[in-house]
Amino acid sequence: MTIHVHERESSNAHLRLTDVLRGEHEHVARGLGCLARLAEQLRVSAEVHPDAVSALLDFLREYADHFHHHKEEALLFPWMERHGMPADAGPLAMMKQEHEEGRDHLRHLLAAARHLQLDAGVRREFVARAEQYCALLYAHIDKENHILYPMADRMGSSTRELYQAPSVEDEKQEQHWEDVVDHLENEARHWPKPRIVPRPGCCGTCG
Ligand SMILES: [Fe+2]
Numbered sequence: 001m002t003i004h005v006h007e008r009e010s011s012n013a014h015l016r017l018t019d020v021l022r023g024e025h026e027h028v029a030r031g032l033g034c035l036a037r038l039a040e041q042l043r044v045s046a047e048v049h050p051d052a053v054s055a056l057l058d059f060l061r062e063y064a065d066h067f068h069h070h071k072e073e074a075l076l077f078p079w080m081e082r083h084g085m086p087a088d089a090g091p092l093a094m095m096k097q098e099h100e101e102g103r104d105h106l107r108h109l110l111a112a113a114r115h116l117q118l119d120a121g122v123r124r125e126f127v128a129r130a131e132q133y134c135a136l137l138y139a140h141i142d143k144e145n146h147i148l149y150p151m152a153d154r155m156g157s158s159t160r161e162l163y164q165a166p167s168v169e170d171e172k173q174e175q176h177w178e179d180v181v182d183h184l185e186n187e188a189r190h191w192p193k194p195r196i197v198p199r200p201g202c203c204g205t206c207g
């Protein structure tokens with residue numbers, strides 16, 4: 001997604017980056033709710049449609065990681081570094097480390113997904129990874145929403161540097177991902193609700 005940074009004078013049409021990112025967290029949390037349901041299903045049965053699993057993991061890779069985490073790493077974190085926050089220690093180092101941990105979980109989930117129907121051991125590994133990934137990202141989102149983004153806001157994220165005007169392409173992308181999440185949740189309704197909900201209220205499917 002191309003980010004267009006503009007002057008703040010027409011701020012009604014512009015969005016603060018931290019608010020855009022908060023909105024993206026809602027989509028990510030809905031995807032995590034689907035993954036928590038998938039893990040619950042795989043705990044008791046190998047009966048999952050491979051296309052549904054692929055679509056969900058593709059969303060987490062393409063949207064949560066490539067789209068959202070990349071945007072934080074390319075725009076927000078460097079801006080906070082330029083405004084005095086250490087890059088290699090403290091909150092930014094922790095957030096970057098958690099992005100890497102999430103990527104590692106995703107790599108294992110994608111590799112295991114090819115063998116879910118055939119191997120009970122792989123299913124157990126997938127379930128454990130999925131639950132660790134959900135717990136990691138729910139906590140990560142919570143830290144960003146309640147600690148990191150408010151810090152950025154106090155540092156002046158409402159200055160023109162971090163305002164953006166959504167382009168037509170941005171709006172198309174947003175609608176695309178909204179449609180993808182709606183579809184994923186529809187599929188996930190065939191899977192049981194998780195017994196333990198990491199963050200009640202994060203999404204419409206797990207609570
Ligand atoms: Fe993040």
Ligand SMILES: [Fe+2]
Nearest residue numbers: 068072141144
């Ligand atoms: Fe985030």
